[in-house]
Amino acid sequence: MRRWNGWGDEANQMHLPANGDRFLIERIGDASPLPNATLDTVLAQVPQSRLVAHPLIVTAAEDRVRHARGQSLPDWLAMRSGDFGVFPDGVAYPETAEQVAELVRYAYSQDILLIPYGGGTSVAGHINPFQSEKPILTIDMGRMNRLLDMDEASQIATLGAGTPGPQLEALLRARGYTLGHFPQSFELSTVGGWVASRSSGQQSLRYGRIEQLFAGGRVETPLGCLEIPTLPASSAGPDIREMVMGSEGRMGIISEVKVRVSRLPEEERFYVIFFPDWQKAKSAARELVQQRIQLSMLRLSNAIETETQLALAGHESLIALLERFLALRGASTGKCMMTLGITGSRTQCKAVRSQVKKLVREFGGIYTGTHLGDKWAEKRFTMPYLREALWSKGYVVDTLETATDWDNVDNLLNRMEENLRTVIADQGEKVHVFTHLSHFYGQGCSIYTTYVFRSADTYEKTLAWWKTLKHTTSELIVNNRGTISHQHGVGKDHAPYLPVEKGPLGMKAIEAVMSTFDPQGQLNPGTLLVD
Ligand SMILES: Cc1cc2nc3c(=O)[nH]c(=O)nc-3n(C[C@H](O)[C@H](O)[C@H](O)COP(=O)(O)OP(=O)(O)OC[C@H]3O[C@@H](n4cnc5c(N)ncnc54)[C@H](O)[C@@H]3O)c2cc1C
Known part of the structure; x- marks a missing residue:
């Protein structure tokens, strides 16, 4: 249950x-x-x-x-x-x-x-x-969880909007297909929720974000049903699909979702590579993406995240052995861990693997094969359970995420981490902060920062600390060329920061679209827009 x-x-x-x-x-x-x-x-x-x-x-x-x-x-x-x-x-x-x-x-x-x-x-x-x-x-929407149609010629599946990740993949895999959308919340989140909040999955490098996967469907609005036809592409004016994506329940209720599916790959493996320092690791990641090497997933942990992940991995003696091996190869304090996925036909995977090995060597990368990658894959959807374990020990954990252009990545990342680390220091509290880059683009990438702190002696005080951490860092993000969210959406918590990103005219346009479909303002007030 x-x-x-x-x-x-x-x-x-x-x-x-x-x-x-x-x-x-x-x-x-x-x-x-x-x-x-x-x-x-x-x-x-x-x-x-x-x-x-x-x-x-x-x-x-x-x-x-x-x-x-x-x-x-x-x-x-x-x-x-x-x-x-x-x-x-x-x-x-x-x-x-x-x-x-x-x-x-x-x-x-x-x-x-x-x-x-x-x-x-x-x-x-x-x-x-x-x-x-x-x-x-x-x-x-949980009972609307069926595969309603499968158009194999066009590779379009129609699903009830409440279909959660595991059920959706099982339905498609039984027919030899995958959607390839794997947010960490995969176990519980639904295809309608992904569309409504513009979600991004861990293998977005191969399959795309939900924006690329959402082909059309039905939205039940107060003014009637909005049917979005599936078209491979169109230059017929603004795209209604785009208006539905990120509408966060304010435009109507998405009842059916049509998604672009892919044939199941022949092979898929995850690999871990260590780099001696952050600058080399970041440059390698950027090169991998800008050279368009066909990875399915890429994640780069900074030195503190690398250290934290190795400490939380268990298997103390194995990790000690790994640390010794890496130190001998020149990666000790300050080393950074890259996890990447290669997916496709056997021939494609072999070719990509050798491209990767060659490229990372140029940046001092130490290739460790698939063992740690297999561990990552095993735990990719179970990590959220760690929050429960931390809570029972008196620690609270939260994340902040954004995306920015490559020229601004270090600036924004450092500012976010520094702020989180110091902003409640006057309360005598230390905050453990670490970051990874994921969802890479030629232009930039997302920055995903995790922070852990002790719960205070009351709930009110713990919430007050969180408010300070969240608010000051969110302000810093939008004032430093970051988006208020790369993948978690706006909701009520990020709504106050949206106007900085969209500007007054942009906000007016968003409000106009929502009120066209919901003139009485009865759909999910307070979310996306501050009401
Ligand atoms: C541990 C954890 C890990 C996460 N990892 C990721 C990640 O890797 N990538 C990522 O993108 N997100 C992630 N998230 C955030 C979250 O899972 C996503 O925002 C997800 O898309 C929400 O889907 P849901 O079905 O749970 O929607 P809900 O949380 O139920 O709703 C989200 C919004 O969508 C609206 N909505 C939902 N269904 C419909 C519908 N049928 N019609 C209209 N509006 C609808 C709701 O009104 C609400 O505004 C994570 C969350 C957690 C807790």
Whole structure:
């Protein structure tokens, strides 16, 4: 069963290895966990629903609790403290596009606010109910999880928008296809959520972001159904697909998604390469991408992330052996770890592998083969469970991500890390900060920074620290040529920073599009735009 107050399935757990524990104590000090609220105490707080009975709507307290929060750090603190704030008044679980359309019409006629809910994996407050006098209805798309059509000639699959990653891949793989979209939240996030929040998967180098994969579909809007036809390309004016992507539930509810799928590759392997320092590693990564070497995935950890990952990996003696081997080859303190994926036919993979080996040698890269790459692949979707393990030891963890052009990568990365490291120092707190680059483009790349700090002695204080860390770094990002989000979207947490990126005219255009489809402003208020 899914956890009501954290990530994933209750049956799955991850433990912090002993040396991981020591590593954190050494970096930021010993910590003690805050007490967790029980489900019963939270259920007892759920107020009377303001919705009248409707055959498609459930008003049971537990359904409302389970849909009140996503996965951001404030959500996590709300769920753990039991201080949820606002609950939706009810939840509907439609099974067809017609039922979605009926619910949208009903909500419009009854002045009900609507929140489309995919997998609830938002880390930016997208699906949290907005405080309002009006009743709030969450539409959980989870039962719309079927493969509705497979056009093999055009390689287009039509899926219910609530289909989560594992089910979607299983449906396609049974027919010899893959979508190739693998966000770290793959286990729970849905294809409709990916489109609505402009998601990016770990193998975007080969398959593209959701922008390249989303071919069309159906959106149920208050003004009727918007059908987006599938076209390989078009120069017929602005693209409506683009307006749907990133609409974050404010334009309508996506009921069916048509995606561009690929044949399953013959071979796929992940490799790890170490570099003696950051500048060499970064230059190698940029060259790999700018020379268009056909990788499927690329991730470059800075020195602190490399050190942290090796410390948290467990297998102390094996890691010590690896460290000795790398030191002998010239990579010791300051070394950086690159993980890359090569996917395709056997012949293509062989050719790419030798291109990679040749290129990385020029930058002092030490090729370690597939062993560590296999470990990465094994854990690629289970890492979110580590948050639970850290929480139980009294540590909280969050991430900030952006993208910028190559000429600005070091500047932005250093500023972000420095700010996170120092901004709550006056409270006597140390923050452990580390970064990787991922989602590489010829022009630039995304910067993904993780920060770990001890929970304070109260929930309120922990949240206040987070607000300082998040706000000051978000301001710094948008004022230093970074996007407020490369892949997590805007939600409520990033909405205040969007105007810096889009400008007043840009914001007006976005508002105009949303209000064209939702003239009464009943769809997901507070998300994407500050209402
Ligand atoms: C541990 C973890 C790792 C993550 N890793 C990644 C990553 O690698 N890449 C990445 O891109 N993101 C990542 N995310 C963020 C998140 O998973 C993505 O934003 C994802 O696209 C959200 O999908 P979802 O189905 O859970 O949508 P939800 O969280 O339920 O909703 C997100 C937004 O989309 C809207 N929405 C959802 N479904 C529909 C629909 N059918 N019609 C209209 N609007 C809809 C909602 O109203 C909301 O505004 C991660 C999150 C976590 C917790």
